[in-house]
Amino acid sequence: MFVPPGEDLVNQWESEQARLRLQVMEEDTEDWQRSPDFSGLERVGGVDLSFIKGDDVNACAQLVVLSYPDMEVLYEDSQMVTLTAPYIAGFLAFRETPFLLEALQRLERNQPKLLPQVVFVDGNGLFHYREFGLACHLGVLSGMPCVGVAKNLLQVQGVNKSEEHQLQISALQKGGDSFPLTAASGKVLGKALRSSDKSSKPVYVSVGHKISVDTAVRLTHSCCHYRVPEPIRQADYRSREYLRIHFPGADT
């Protein structure tokens, strides 16, 4: 039962994205980002939302903070939340950002010393229809460096799953190899990254806030034990675990 959001609301959302887009910082702003081995970086965060199968309103919002470079879990927060906005491609942030932001604020209030220095977000940053995906939205509203990592390609601004794209993917030889996702305008919106030697399917990395594309790609690769960077993988795993324990056999 989909109730199409009024086009007036979508228009309002579009103008809000346009307004916040101006605040995105696409350059490295932190000292550790300039270091070849990221010395000075001690904590990386990951956020995600998980749902119970027959329910797209109640979800578990998750924030994890891992040590760098060891990837040991230093902090974990699981919180059941009630979503109000529907999922519409291009407007994912209006559905998820409020709860991810709340999780970051809880951490800042309770254990500020554990705040991460960068947050990995499950979704796109600048690689977006209007160059303002979830990672940018969370980055601007929180003021924290953010990196967007999507598991699937969003066909936008001329970037598509063409034969050429498939060829570029097959040309990625080893973990760390990447190729740019270039918009029709010529701007590099993000990069397809082979995150580990084993995974042939790339992840799509883009700038969220306060970090450059190349640094975002290099950092993402350095946080990958498997295809999905560890902070996001842990957030995903732990939020699902929370639902499994607190809502056993929900649905059927």
Add this chain to the structure above:
DNA sequence: GCGACAG
């Protein structure tokens, strides 16, 4: 009508 559609 057909294809696209981050999570």
Add this chain to the structure above:
DNA sequence: ATCTTGTCGC
């Protein structure tokens, strides 16, 4: 997002 066991390969 979620639906889901086994299976092929190293």
